Amino acid sequence: MAIVMPPPDPSTLARRREIAAALRAIVPGEGVIDDGDGLRPYESDGLTAYRQPPLLVVLPETPAQVSAVLEWCHRHDVKVVARGAGTSLSGGALPLADAVLLGLSKLNRILDIDYDDRLVVAQPGVTNLAVTQAVEARGFYYAPDPSSQIACSIGGNVAENSGGVHCLKYGLTTNNLLGCEIVLISGEVIRIGGRQLDPPGLDLLGIIVGSEGLLGVVTEVTVRILPKPETARALLIGFASVDAAAQCVAETMAAGIIPAGMEMMDRPAIRAAEAFVNAGYPLNVEALLIVELDGPLVECDHLVEMVERIARNAGAISLRASVDESERIAFWAGRKAAFPAVGRLAPDYYCMDGTIPRRQLPYVLDQLNIFSRHYELPVANVFHAGDGNLHPLILYDANKRGELEKAEAFGEDILRLCVQVGGVLTGEHGVGVEKRDLMPEMFSEVDLNQQQRLKCAFDPKSLLNPGKVFPKLHRCAELGRMHVHRGHNSHPELPRF
Amino acid sequence: MQPRFYPSCEREIIEIVSNALCSGDRLTIAGGGSKQQIGRSVDCSLISLGHLNGVMDHDPAELVLTARPGTPLKEIEALIAGERQMLAFEPYDHAPIFGGVPGTATIGGIFAAAVAGSRRLTAGRARDHLLGVRAISGQGELFISGAKVVKNVTGFDLPKLLAGSWGRLGIITELTMKLLPRPETTATCLVMGLDPSAAIGAMAKAMGSQADVSCAAYRPSSAKQTAICAFRVEGFAPSVESRCGKLHALLAGHGEIVRAGQREADAFWGDMRSLASLPISSPLWRVNLPPSNAPSFLHDVAAEPGQYLMDWAGGLIWLATPCPAECVRAAAGRRGGHAMLIRADVGTRRDVDAFHPQPPGLAALEERVRRAFDPDSIFETGRF
Numbered sequence: 001m002a003i004v005m006p007p008p009d010p011s012t013l014a015r016r017r018e019i020a021a022a023l024r025a026i027v028p029g030e031g032v033i034d035d036g037d038g039l040r041p042y043e044s045d046g047l048t049a050y051r052q053p054p055l056l057v058v059l060p061e062t063p064a065q066v067s068a069v070l071e072w073c074h075r076h077d078v079k080v081v082a083r084g085a086g087t088s089l090s091g092g093a094l095p096l097a098d099a100v101l102l103g104l105s106k107l108n109r110i111l112d113i114d115y116d117d118r119l120v121v122a123q124p125g126v127t128n129l130a131v132t133q134a135v136e137a138r139g140f141y142y143a144p145d146p147s148s149q150i151a152c153s154i155g156g157n158v159a160e161n162s163g164g165v166h167c168l169k170y171g172l173t174t175n176n177l178l179g180c181e182i183v184l185i186s187g188e189v190i191r192i193g194g195r196q197l198d199p200p201g202l203d204l205l206g207i208i209v210g211s212e213g214l215l216g217v218v219t220e221v222t223v224r225i226l227p228k229p230e231t232a233r234a235l236l237i238g239f240a241s242v243d244a245a246a247q248c249v250a251e252t253m254a255a256g257i258i259p260a261g262m263e264m265m266d267r268p269a270i271r272a273a274e275a276f277v278n279a280g281y282p283l284n285v286e287a288l289l290i291v292e293l294d295g296p297l298v299e300c301d302h303l304v305e306m307v308e309r310i311a312r313n314a315g316a317i318s319l320r321a322s323v324d325e326s327e328r329i330a331f332w333a334g335r336k337a338a339f340p341a342v343g344r345l346a347p348d349y350y351c352m353d354g355t356i357p358r359r360q361l362p363y364v365l366d367q368l369n370i371f372s373r374h375y376e377l378p379v380a381n382v383f384h385a386g387d388g389n390l391h392p393l394i395l396y397d398a399n400k401r402g403e404l405e406k407a408e409a410f411g412e413d414i415l416r417l418c419v420q421v422g423g424v425l426t427g428e429h430g431v432g433v434e435k436r437d438l439m440p441e442m443f444s445e446v447d448l449n450q451q452q453r454l455k456c457a458f459d460p461k462s463l464l465n466p467g468k469v470f471p472k473l474h475r476c477a478e479l480g481r482m483h484v485h486r487g488h489n490s491h492p493e494l495p496r497f
Numbered sequence: 498m499q500p501r502f503y504p505s506c507e508r509e510i511i512e513i514v515s516n517a518l519c520s521g522d523r524l525t526i527a528g529g530g531s532k533q534q535i536g537r538s539v540d541c542s543l544i545s546l547g548h549l550n551g552v553m554d555h556d557p558a559e560l561v562l563t564a565r566p567g568t569p570l571k572e573i574e575a576l577i578a579g580e581r582q583m584l585a586f587e588p589y590d591h592a593p594i595f596g597g598v599p600g601t602a603t604i605g606g607i608f609a610a611a612v613a614g615s616r617r618l619t620a621g622r623a624r625d626h627l628l629g630v631r632a633i634s635g636q637g638e639l640f641i642s643g644a645k646v647v648k649n650v651t652g653f654d655l656p657k658l659l660a661g662s663w664g665r666l667g668i669i670t671e672l673t674m675k676l677l678p679r680p681e682t683t684a685t686c687l688v689m690g691l692d693p694s695a696a697i698g699a700m701a702k703a704m705g706s707q708a709d710v711s712c713a714a715y716r717p718s719s720a721k722q723t724a725i726c727a728f729r730v731e732g733f734a735p736s737v738e739s740r741c742g743k744l745h746a747l748l749a750g751h752g753e754i755v756r757a758g759q760r761e762a763d764a765f766w767g768d769m770r771s772l773a774s775l776p777i778s779s780p781l782w783r784v785n786l787p788p789s790n791a792p793s794f795l796h797d798v799a800a801e802p803g804q805y806l807m808d809w810a811g812g813l814i815w816l817a818t819p820c821p822a823e824c825v826r827a828a829a830g831r832r833g834g835h836a837m838l839i840r841a842d843v844g845t846r847r848d849v850d851a852f853h854p855q856p857p858g859l860a861a862l863e864e865r866v867r868r869a870f871d872p873d874s875i876f877e878t879g880r881f
Binding site: 114115117118161167171188189196197200202204206209210211230254255296297298299302303355389422427429430431435439442443444446448451454456457 | 556557558559560561581611617618621622624625634638639640641642644645646647648649650651652653654655657658660661662666677678679680681701704705706707709732733735736738739740743785786787788789809812813833834835837852853855856858859862863865866867868869870
């Protein structure tokens with residue numbers, strides 16, 4: 001494992017039995033797991049290259065139990081890692097040997113649906129798809145649709161600011177969340193926002209979303225729901241070069257069209273997908289675009305025509321527009337199966353997640369091919385083309401000596417390149433442990449210290465999910481630079497950490 | 498007279514902040530000054546960011562723009578209008594409601610106060626369009642957060658926190674914002690003669706439909722005019738036609754529906770911005786609440802027609818009322834919302850906090866967050 005986690009605290013390890021007993025007094029019955037076999041399912045999340053059994057697992061059934069567990073852990077200096085459905089691709093829910101793993105899966109009820117104000121109130125363990133399923137009979141849906149939506153939890157979506165193929169038009173989790181209840185590590189329960197559009201005060205909701213379990217534990221969310229678009233149509237467009245496909249993307253947006261989704265695949269990804277699901281993808285192209293338009297039927301038809309024209313001008317060598325729902329779904333079938341399809345080409349693959357300015361796409365893909373030759377590892381690319389979010393899939397074999405390390409080095413080179421061309425390390429998967437040590441590529445020490453000071457305002461003892469996101473752990477006291485003016489602090493009543 | 502600073506680069510700002518840290522001075526930050534009459538009037542050093550201006554980067558194909566905070570909003574709007582683009586949240590210019598000339602607001606002020614207009618209902622808040630910042634903290638340290646791409650989850654999302662912080666966390670020195678294509682066609686449909694409850698019902702129905710309305714607002718009846726519930730429909734021409742048709746069918750039972758002419762539509766949406774129809778003799782409140790609670794709130798504060806306007810399908814009420822502040826705030830709180838005091842005489846502003854008070858736990862957390870950026874409270878001027 002290339003990433004080094006903070007060394008476990010021996011005194012916590014020694015208190016394991018005592019901690020289990022104390023937590024059993026809060027969550028009775030089978031809500032506390034401390035036997036080796038029981039812990040195994042929790043030892044990794046979606047980033048399976050990293051594994052670590054937790055100290056123990058606690059599965060509370062009520063927000064009050066969450067609060068009591070955190071309060072106890074805070075008082076006794078025990079670290080806590082929160083976990084939703086465990087689908088994080090960046091190791092956000094990777095356990096620590098000396099931390100309690102707090103699973104939210106039993107908080108799985110939808111508490112309220114309000115069609116007049118168009119919102120759903122749900123507990124964090126409800127799956128993303130279940131939110132949509134609860135309202136679809138009335139013609140509504142919840143817009144963010146990460147590919148893991150049948151499994152991933154809405155609380156985990158908040159922690160990771162999850163997106164999905166439709167976030168180009170409808171936004172990420174952060175743009176669809178109205179309010180939440182969070183429990184601080186002290187056990188204190190705070191409600192932020194609610195059923196109105198703009199909550200008062202500082203935008204704490206804005207920083208809780210995407211905070212990767214470092215600031216608090218979400219015990220309730222209020223999300224907005226939207227009326228389902230009347231119809232959707234998709235175009236499947238093949239190009240002889242990535243440049244031509246990129247030009248089509250740029251000109252579509254320049255024409256004032258924000259598609260519901262705009263996905264690109266390169267030749268290796270197209271071939272793998274076609275071999276896997278026979279979606280009818282053209283095999284003589286270098287790049288394939290799927291452009292989805294949604295809205296009233298006349299709008300879809302109008303925009304399909306516009307995109308067809310743009311695509312032809314950009315040099316499309318194959319072009320199909322879906323005429324019915326089954327054809328639209330078929331267009332998507334290959335893209336949706338792209339990861340498992342690529343997975344058939346090699347024993348293992350490593351999925352990256354950088355974002356770049358769209359104009360840099362041809363250059364970045366050229367560089368990826370150079371890296372691929374250098375590391376002697378194949379790469380296939382799927383790409384949320386509309387918002388510049390790249391998912392290179394690096395193929396390797398973990399059983400071959402040194403290949404995992406090579407794949408990781410390749411991945412790091414890709415992410416450095418993303419930052420160099422004006423992009424970022426992660427567009428939607430999160431930093432977690434995976435990209436933690438690359439944070440200095442994007443941020444200076446001052447930048448990172450400012451972020452950690454914010455964490456200290458929520459978690460002064462650094463007990464929540466330590467070892468994630470930040471490459472260097474600071475004690476809060478080190479970060480505070482105190483100025484004493486005229487012999488006194490400006491706010492002597494405030495804790496300084 | 499307290500000192501005024503007009504820095505034109507980040508180093509000068511760092512020096513001003515460092516000096517304030519030594520001397521114990523407090524700093525208030527201004528852009529174009531269009532919101533200066535919100536909150537208590539304070540007597541402290543002022544940093545005006547008007548000289549830190551200019552668009553630094555605008556690549557129309559990327560739908561992203563980077564500017565310094567002192568850039569006038571109207572300059573940015575003119576520049577991007579030329580590319581048929583817009584700031585979709587409809588930046589809200591406060592100058593007219595204080596009797597000022599529209600267009601003095603700066604982009605830094607717009608985001609620092611996170612103020613959005615009618616399209617906020619569907620396009621999101623100002624913060625949803627702020628992608629990245631450079632800023633100087635209360636420790637005099639320059640930090641960056643966010644980036645120049647639309648999809649990014651790398652580290653805490655500090656741009657969101659800085660948006661709407663009213664200059665209490667740091668001094669923003671550069672902003673990168675998301676642009677969207679300007680709609681090709683816009684139509685406004687009016688439903689005439691509804692009372693506020695019926696208007697809320699009509700707006701909820703429209704928002705829950707496939708008419709894909711971008712703005713929904715209500716102006717109660719006056720001596721001269723009947724009540725108007727207005728829906729703005731935007732997009733490509735065939736789609737706008739189709740959706741206006743849907744809206745007609747949907748609301749046929751609610752009242753007389755007409756398509757507004759250009760001038761009538763401009764006047765209505767202009768009134769939602771200037772609030773010119775509200776009396777200037779009473780304190781002006783901006784009340785956010787769940788839309789379905791709007792009628793009961795209006796009843797609680799005994800709002801007369803002519804004293805209020807509703808935007809955001811009823812989720813935003815502009816209220817000019819002689820009711821005491823406690824009464825407005827208690828009613829807003831009871832109905833799941835909050836009330837910000839926007840315009841009032843100096844005495845009222847001295848006695849009444851501009852921001853709705855928060856529950857103690859949340860207020861304490863906000864305080865800790867502010868101290869994480871400004872440990873010596875140099876941006877705590879007493880204005881809020």
